[in-house]
Amino acid sequence: MKFLRVDARDDAVFNAWFAVLQRSERHHSDEDNMGWHPEEWRARSLDEAAPKVHYLYSYGPTPDAPVAVGALEVTRDDNLHWIRGDLFVDPTHRRRGYGTAVLGELESRARELARASLLINVIEGAHEIGTGPNRYFAKARGYRVAEENVRRDLAWPRPNGALDGHWDEWSPLALDYEIISWTKRTPDELVDARAHLxxxxxxxxxxxxxxVESEQWDAARVRHHEETTDRMGRDLLVAAARHRTSGELVGYSELSVSREHPGTAYQWDTLVVRGHRGHRLGGLLKVMTMRLLESGGYATKKICTSNSVLNGPMIAVNEALGARVAGGMVAWRKDL
Ligand SMILES: CC(C)(COP(=O)(O)OP(=O)(O)OC[C@H]1O[C@@H](n2cnc3c(N)ncnc32)[C@H](O)[C@@H]1OP(=O)(O)O)[C@@H](O)C(=O)NCCC(=O)NCCS
Structure with missing residues (x-):
C-alpha cells in the first residue's frame, strides 16, 4: 500500500480520491449533493498561494484505486500550532487497519509541517450523532473531542410571511443598527471592516x-475568498449590521449556494461582535441573507447550518427560524 499526495489535475487519480470520500459519506446518509463538490475540492487543492490550501492524499495499491483517502488543510499564516484534516475509509474496506495506517501518515505529515496538534473533522448523519465509528476509532487512537457541532437544516422556501414575521418581531430591538446586504463582492468601502470581522x-x-487565535485578514484576502468561492461555482449572499451612530460594521452573515447544485445552501460565518449582542442582530442578518436567496430565485430545498453545542444564542436563533437537528460534526484532536 502506498500513501501519496494527489495531484488534482490528474483526473483518474482525483476522481478515484473523490469516489472514496463520496462512498464513505453516502454510507451514513442517503442525502444527495451534500458537502463539498468535486470541483470545490479541486479548486481548494490547486491554489498553493491561498491562505489555506488542501493537500489531498490517497492510500491504496495504486493511486487510482485507493482504499482510503485523507486531506490536510494547510494554513499559511493562521493558527500554525494545529492543523485540520479529514480521513475516509471506503466502507467496503473498513476494519482492516487502513484507517489506522492513514491516520499515522497524516500525523507524520502534520509533524513535518511543525504542527503541534492534528484535528480530524468528521460528519455524522442524523441517526449516528455521537455513535459513528469515529467515536470508537478516534478515542482508541489517543484523540479527544476538540469541537462538537450539531447541524440543523431549515426547509426552504419558508412558509409565506415567515421571514417578514421574524423581521417584524426582531427589528424593534435593533433600531440603532442598519442591516445592509450584497451578493458576491463586498462593496469597496466596507471591505476593510469586513476583513476585520x-x-x-x-x-x-x-x-x-x-x-484559537485570530486570523490574518486584509482586503486582499477578502477578495481572494470571494474569487475562490466564485471559481468554486458558488454565490455568496451576505448581510452586515452597521451601527448607526458610529458607522462601525458590527456583524455579518454569509450564506453560500452552488449555482450548479443549489439544492442545499450552506450557512457559513455569522458573527455579532461582543458589545453589540442582545439586539437580535444574528437573526436579522440571517433573515436578510434569506431574502437574497429568495430574490435570487435559487432552486434551494434546505439551508444547512452547524453550530457548536456550546453556542446557545446561535442555536436559539436557528431554532426560532425553524431549523431542526439533521446531523453532527465533531473534531477530534491529538497533541503530537
Ligand atoms: C473511522 C474510520 C476511519 C475507521 O477506519 P477503519 O479502516 O475501519 O479503521 P481500522 O481498521 O484502522 O481500525 C478499526 C478499529 O477502530 C475501532 N472501530 C472502527 N470502526 C468501529 C465501529 N464501527 N465500531 C466499533 N469500533 C470501531 C475498533 O477499535 C477497530 O479495531 P478492530 O477492528 O480490531 O475492532 C472509518 O470507519 C471511516 O472512514 N468512517 C467515516 C469517516 C470518519 O469517521 N473519519 C474520521 C475518523 S476520526
Whole structure:
C-alpha cells in the first residue's frame, strides 16, 4: 500500500480520491449533493498561494484505486500550532487497519509541517450523532473531542410571511443598527471592516478544547475568498449590521449556494461582535441573507447550518427560524 499526495489535475487519480470520500459519506446518509463538490475540492487543492490550501492524499495499491483517502488543510499564516484534516475509509474496506495506517501518515505529515496538534473533522448523519465509528476509532487512537457541532437544516422556501414575521418581531430591538446586504463582492468601502470581522471570527465562537487565535485578514484576502468561492461555482449572499451612530460594521452573515447544485445552501460565518449582542442582530442578518436567496430565485430545498453545542444564542436563533437537528460534526484532536 502506498500513501501519496494527489495531484488534482490528474483526473483518474482525483476522481478515484473523490469516489472514496463520496462512498464513505453516502454510507451514513442517503442525502444527495451534500458537502463539498468535486470541483470545490479541486479548486481548494490547486491554489498553493491561498491562505489555506488542501493537500489531498490517497492510500491504496495504486493511486487510482485507493482504499482510503485523507486531506490536510494547510494554513499559511493562521493558527500554525494545529492543523485540520479529514480521513475516509471506503466502507467496503473498513476494519482492516487502513484507517489506522492513514491516520499515522497524516500525523507524520502534520509533524513535518511543525504542527503541534492534528484535528480530524468528521460528519455524522442524523441517526449516528455521537455513535459513528469515529467515536470508537478516534478515542482508541489517543484523540479527544476538540469541537462538537450539531447541524440543523431549515426547509426552504419558508412558509409565506415567515421571514417578514421574524423581521417584524426582531427589528424593534435593533433600531440603532442598519442591516445592509450584497451578493458576491463586498462593496469597496466596507471591505476593510469586513476583513476585520473575519479575522476575529474564530476567537468569537466557542470551542470545547481548542486554543484559537485570530486570523490574518486584509482586503486582499477578502477578495481572494470571494474569487475562490466564485471559481468554486458558488454565490455568496451576505448581510452586515452597521451601527448607526458610529458607522462601525458590527456583524455579518454569509450564506453560500452552488449555482450548479443549489439544492442545499450552506450557512457559513455569522458573527455579532461582543458589545453589540442582545439586539437580535444574528437573526436579522440571517433573515436578510434569506431574502437574497429568495430574490435570487435559487432552486434551494434546505439551508444547512452547524453550530457548536456550546453556542446557545446561535442555536436559539436557528431554532426560532425553524431549523431542526439533521446531523453532527465533531473534531477530534491529538497533541503530537
Ligand atoms: C473511522 C474510520 C476511519 C475507521 O477506519 P477503519 O479502516 O475501519 O479503521 P481500522 O481498521 O484502522 O481500525 C478499526 C478499529 O477502530 C475501532 N472501530 C472502527 N470502526 C468501529 C465501529 N464501527 N465500531 C466499533 N469500533 C470501531 C475498533 O477499535 C477497530 O479495531 P478492530 O477492528 O480490531 O475492532 C472509518 O470507519 C471511516 O472512514 N468512517 C467515516 C469517516 C470518519 O469517521 N473519519 C474520521 C475518523 S476520526
Amino acid at each position: 473575519s479575522s476575529i471570527m474564530p476567537t468569537e465562537t466557542p470551542h470545547v478544547d481548542l486554543d
